[in-house]
Amino acid sequence: MSLSINVAETINRARMSGFQIRILVICTAVLIVDGFDAQALGFAIPSLSAEWKVPPGAFTTAATVGVAGLLVGSLLVGALSDRLGRRPVTLAGLALITVTMFATAGAGSMEWLIALRFLTSAAVGALTPNLIALVSEFSPQRSRLFTATIAISGFSLGGVLGGFLAAWLVPLTGWHGVFIAGGLITLVTGLGVLFGVPESVRFLTLAGNQEAVRRLMIRITGQNVSDGTTFVLAEEKTGRASLAALFDRKRAVLTALLWLTFFMSLLVLYFGANWLPTILAGAGFTASFALIGTSIYNMAMVLGALLSGFTADKVKRPELVLGGAYAGAFVTFLCMPLVSGSPGLLLVVLCFAGFFVQAGQASLAGFAGTLYPTSIRATGLGWAFGAGRIGSIVGPLIGGVLIAASFGGVTILSMLAVPSAVASLAVTTIGLRKSGRVSETDLKLEDGHAVGKAHS
Numbered sequence: 001m002s003l004s005i006n007v008a009e010t011i012n013r014a015r016m017s018g019f020q021i022r023i024l025v026i027c028t029a030v031l032i033v034d035g036f037d038a039q040a041l042g043f044a045i046p047s048l049s050a051e052w053k054v055p056p057g058a059f060t061t062a063a064t065v066g067v068a069g070l071l072v073g074s075l076l077v078g079a080l081s082d083r084l085g086r087r088p089v090t091l092a093g094l095a096l097i098t099v100t101m102f103a104t105a106g107a108g109s110m111e112w113l114i115a116l117r118f119l120t121s122a123a124v125g126a127l128t129p130n131l132i133a134l135v136s137e138f139s140p141q142r143s144r145l146f147t148a149t150i151a152i153s154g155f156s157l158g159g160v161l162g163g164f165l166a167a168w169l170v171p172l173t174g175w176h177g178v179f180i181a182g183g184l185i186t187l188v189t190g191l192g193v194l195f196g197v198p199e200s201v202r203f204l205t206l207a208g209n210q211e212a213v214r215r216l217m218i219r220i221t222g223q224n225v226s227d228g229t230t231f232v233l234a235e236e237k238t239g240r241a242s243l244a245a246l247f248d249r250k251r252a253v254l255t256a257l258l259w260l261t262f263f264m265s266l267l268v269l270y271f272g273a274n275w276l277p278t279i280l281a282g283a284g285f286t287a288s289f290a291l292i293g294t295s296i297y298n299m300a301m302v303l304g305a306l307l308s309g310f311t312a313d314k315v316k317r318p319e320l321v322l323g324g325a326y327a328g329a330f331v332t333f334l335c336m337p338l339v340s341g342s343p344g345l346l347l348v349v350l351c352f353a354g355f356f357v358q359a360g361q362a363s364l365a366g367f368a369g370t371l372y373p374t375s376i377r378a379t380g381l382g383w384a385f386g387a388g389r390i391g392s393i394v395g396p397l398i399g400g401v402l403i404a405a406s407f408g409g410v411t412i413l414s415m416l417a418v419p420s421a422v423a424s425l426a427v428t429t430i431g432l433r434k435s436g437r438v439s440e441t442d443l444k445l446e447d448g449h450a451v452g453k454a455h456s
Contacts, residue, residue, distance in 0.1 A: 035158020
């Protein structure tokens with residue numbers, strides 16, 4: 001009689017092995033490099049502007065196209081990953097980024113720069129949900145939100161580290177060095193994925209590749225598994241990965257609420273990322289205070305992300321942790337006019353705002369990965385990030401309109417309480433409804449196939 005092993009339950013029971021930690025480290029490194037690649041143009045614009053003898057505003061189209069590329073990549077490639085696998089899509093994306101980054105270093109016209117930035121950004125946008133899905137599928141349920149949070153925080157860290165790298169490179173090599181460095185480090189991480197990251201064990205189980213699953217389970221558990229063992233995955237089976245699948249089986253409300261949360265969350269994040277120094281300076285604070293405040297805001301965001309991911313894994317209702325984080329952002333933004341006369345107090349409140357905003361966003365990606373089964377996980381994450389990318393475009397546009405309308409800087413910041421409140425309500429409602437969410441513990445196996453009932 002052959003032995004049948006439930007892959008998900010086995011991973012959930014076992015401790016995180018060195019093999020799984022290696023996968024997490026490599027995927028996080030890829031996202032750090034992606035964060036640098038996504039912001040490379042911003043680092044290069046001052047040098048580019050001087051060499052090409054055009055004003056910085058001339059690069060607005062190239063910057064906007066970059067954001068559009070992130071959106072396109074998020075929307076289109078998720079389903080491809082669910083059909084072909086996480087690993088080939090990741091390798092293809094890294095190969096495209098490597099080529100386009102090197103090509104951008106030799107760009108001689110605005111047209112070529114725009115085209116290459118679109119391709120680079122599209123690949124970056126595709127990799128983010130794909131890598132979050134991969135990390136989630138190799139992590140035990142008890143630490144899944146934390147590992148996903150670590151990985152997604154790499155993207156923000158890439159922007160921070162990239163600024164220091166660019167500050168060192170540009171005086172030595174000009175703007176070309178920024179893109180050459182991006183191409184080189186992308187190539188290195190691509191080799192890391194090629195030799196150090198296998199295909200998702202869950203994806204391979206669904207694909208029926210029993211021998212590949214057996215080899216991976218030996219590395220995960222550290223125990224020998226006999227050749228005749230059958231591996232199964234106790235989770236909901238869906239049809240072909242597609243947008244329609246995200247609205248099947250009572251998932252319509254869940255998906256809509258998740259998109260709304262991502263939209264509002266990234267609206268707030270990119271609003272602050274683009275306008276915070278300008279708003280603080282416009283509020284009458286010195287240029288140095290504006291930069292210090294922005295740096296502290298970013299550092300608080302990283303701390304909030306890691307603490308939220310760790311905490312969400314320790315509670316049975318992680319959506320309440322996320323809802324609480326966005327509610328905290330709502331309160332802190334709302335309180336800003338009360339401390340506008342004191343730079344020190346405003347800095348403290350701003351620090352708390354950054355903490356709560358990123359605490360919600362970073363853990364949101366990992367949480368979203370738990371809402372969909374393996375067969376449509378990357379599709380669900382891709383479209384959720386796509387909705388967020390739209391918010392990342394709308395946020396800076398709204399900021400520009402409010403600044404042009406001569407609203408006070410602190411008043412503008414306090415308006416971010418509105419999208420924070422909407423995000424809090426949306427993600428909390430997801431937890432209350434549990435529409436279409438299937439837990440690994442709520443399914444049983446019949447003849448090696450999963451049979452499950454969605455929470456209602």
